[in-house]
Amino acid sequence: MTQKRKATSTNLRGKSRLDELRKHLTPLQRELLNEFWQHYRKNAKWPLARTIHSQRSKQTVKECLRGLGGDIVLENQDSSPGRHYELTIIGVLLTDAGRDYFSMLTRYLEFLRKQYKEAPERLSFSDKDFRDGLGLSDEQVKILGELVRMGRLWSGGGHGPESWNVQAPDEVEDLPEKGSLDQALEGMLFRWFQASRPVSIEERQRQSPATSFFDPLKINAEVVPSDIPITVDALKRRYQVFVSSTYEDLKEERQHVLQALLETKCIPLGMELFPAASVEQWQLIRRVIEECDYYIVIVAGRYGSLSESGVGYTEMEFDYAVSMGKPVIGFYHKNPDSLPGSKLEKTDAGRERLKAFADKVKKKLCRPWNSPAELGSAVKSAVLHELEFNPRPGWIRADAVLDSDAVEKLKQKIADLEERLKKRKVPPTTTFPDGAESVVLNIAVHDYVDPELPEGKTWQDIEIEYKITWDKLLLLVKDELLQETSLSGIRKAVASHLAKHLYSERLQNFGKKYPEFKCSIALSQVDVVLKTLMARKLVTLRVVDNGFDQETFWKFTPKGLQYLAELQAVRSSG
Known part of the structure; x- marks a missing residue:
């Protein structure tokens, strides 16, 4: 291992911001x-938040992380179940190994500075270049790749489980010609740092940006922060979806995908806007991916054009979307060998790249397809599922938001109506459903496409109506209601009971051992159910404010307990 150097980066006041942060941990x-x-x-994945909460109290963990801020650690959720906690590059550099990592990154910049002076026309470098040039072990070069990706200390590249490559960042041209690069590195790492950035998903969504670089495209939609005290009609909200795939061989398929997205309140973006594959276009594509709400990738029989680094542009887009924490939805062809020869890779190297990329995509939420129409249908179903269970901020027209004067008038009108209602004594006429x-x-x-296939081969997400x-x-x-239970706990119980019931139906229909599966139900639906029971005075609600958000707990009222006893008595006598 190369000799360790002490990190001495400084900010404009001569103090290291990392050292200042370490001091206050x-x-x-x-x-x-x-x-x-x-x-x-x-x-190779971040820990689930619920696992961390189970080891310590949820409130203690949230309070602790809130003191760090979202530019050090953040709560996130991708296409896999459950929320997780992940570190930013600053968070990683604040760990016990952080000083060694910082030293490794300064040497990375020194290497690029030297290459810029000696061979300025060279832009792309592989992990092997850094292994040989910096004298790093295989483990160290793997860590370096992670740090470079997390810190966005590149202008693009590819990052896989076994290898990685980068294009030198533009900032290399502005590095000091001689001397330490510690200060320059801190400047690059902290350029977007905001100490007040929220940790939780909900708080970040409420602080979504009010403007967008995409305005020049005249889509007539603008991002509006979700903390505006106006209820915006959900039907007027639109979601930006980036569609990534090879182009020439999938023109018909992409048309079906675009049509499906337009039918599901989405603004599709993709290759049609960026027909040329180049370094300049890649910079623009990165910015579009950063602003999208969801990311879709389609894999068929072609790997696609390669960048200077030897990685396909489709794979680069996928890797960048994953690194940005975007919800990723993948679609892979069931039988690519059945495609015409013009839509298949013709070389062994191309086929190997395609297989490796397809395997990478399949590690995310993925669905198979076999025809353009089937792909369009699968996209529509998947997007509707994401909108329900993984909501994003979305976009609305600027003229859909009331101005401040209109808001004040509405508030006053509401206050007047409430005052008038207080003076009226009208008996309630609302009726509620009986049992x-x-x-x-x-x-x-989460079920099988074809139950005859081996377990784990063709899972799909379907939505059903259960009466x-x-x-x-x-x-x-x-x-759950006999003892006080949280809303999320009751949702889990409902989903578990429904899964068992549906599972028994599968056993009857197929007459054999059927692989177990899981169900999920939106929290909002369970909330409506409980509030309906509360309106019938069968359950009662208790709200707990833990300092960060409010959590509701539910249990039977005395009337609810009596009603339950009557139900069970009838059932036992039958």
Whole structure:
């Protein structure tokens, strides 16, 4: 290993910002940063938030991380189940290994500075170049690749499990010609740093930017912060979706995809706007991906054109979307060998690249397709599922938001109406459904496309409507309501009971052992169910403010307990 150097980066006042941050870390903050990073290094994924909460109290963890801010650690959620905590590059450099990592990054910049002086026409470098040029071990060069990606210390490149490559960042031209690069590195790392950036997903969404670089395209949509105290009609909200794929061989398929997106309140963006594959276009594509709400990748029989670094542009787009934490939805062809020869890779090298890329995509939320129409249908279903279970800020027209004067008038009108209602004594006329009436629940099921295929081969997400009476629904969650349970806990119970019921149906239909699967239901649906039961005075609500958000807990009222006893008595006598 090369000799370790002490990081001495400074800001304009002569002090290292990293050292200042280290100085103010609490023992628990330091412990969590190290734990998150060690988990990522060992498992190649960040730890689930619920796992961290289970080891310590949720409130303690949230309060601790809130003191760090979202530009050090942030809560995130990709296409896999559950939220997780992940570190930014600053967070990684604040771990116990951070000083060694900082030294490695300064040597990375020194290498690029030297290359700029000796061979300015060269822009692309592979992991092998840094392994040989810096004398790094295989493990060190792997870590360096992660740090470069996380710190965006490149102008593009590719990052895979076994290798990586970069295009030298433009800032290399502005580096000091001689001497230490510690200060320059800190400047690059902290250029977008905001100490007040929120950690939680909800708070970040409420602070989404009010303007967009995309305005010149005249789409007649502008981003509006979600904390505006106006209820915006959800039907007027649109979502920006980046569609990534090879182009010439998938023109018909892309038309079906674009049509599906337009039918699901989305603004499709992709190759049609960027027909030329070049370094300049790549800079623009990166910016568009950064602003999109969702990212779609389609894989068929072609790998696509290569960049100077030897990585295809489609794969570069995929890697960048993943690095930005965008919700990624993948679609792969069921049988690419059935495609015409003109739509297949013709070389062994091309086929190997395609297979490796397809395997990478399949590690994300993925669905198979076999025809353009089937692909369009799959995209529509997948996007609707993401809009329901993984909502993003979206875009609305600027003229859909009321100005401040109109808001004040509405507030005054509401106050006047409330005052008038207080003076009136009108008996309530609202009626609520009784126990024998049915309610329809929208359930998302992670199920098989074809149950005859081997387990784990062709999973898909489907949405079904499940009809159940109010009495049966109450009996499903009776155990949770007998003791005070949170809204999320009740949702979990409903989903678990429905999964067991649907599973028994599968066993009957197919007459054999059927692989178990999971169901999910939107929190908003469970909230409506519980509030309906509360309106019937069967359950009661308690709101707990933990300092960061409010959590609701539910349990039976005395009337609810009596109603439950009557239900069970009827069932037992039948």
